[in-house]
Amino acid sequence: MSSPLNIRDIGQDRKAAIELEAKIKSTSIAEVVRGWIDAGIAKNRAERERAAWIVSAKEGIADEARHLDQNGPSLARFRRV
Numbered sequence: 001m002s003s004p005l006n007i008r009d010i011g012q013d014r015k016a017a018i019e020l021e022a023k024i025k026s027t028s029i030a031e032v033v034r035g036w037i038d039a040g041i042a043k044n045r046a047e048r049e050r051a052a053w054i055v056s057a058k059e060g061i062a063d064e065a066r067h068l069d070q071n072g073p074s075l076a077r078f079r080r081v
Contacts (some may be wrong), residue, residue, distance in 0.1 A: 022029045 018029055018032060022032045027034060
């Protein structure tokens with residue numbers, strides 16, 4: 001579902017800053033804003049993926065700790081015969 005994005009009342013300071021950024025980059029205001037939105041989405045996605053990886057790693061460490069408590073130290077778990 002697609003809907004138009006129309007930001008109102010962003011303030012004169014923000015509007016001037018966006019216009020200046022577009023002028024410096026020699027591009028349109030819309031292109032500058034799209035770039036910032038894409039960068040924000042990518043950053044948030046990477047942060048979520050990192051958080052999920054940390055949770056998974058903690059679960060793996062907990063699993064290894066339980067195995068160590070139950071079976072003691074052994075490399076046999078990782079050997080393939």
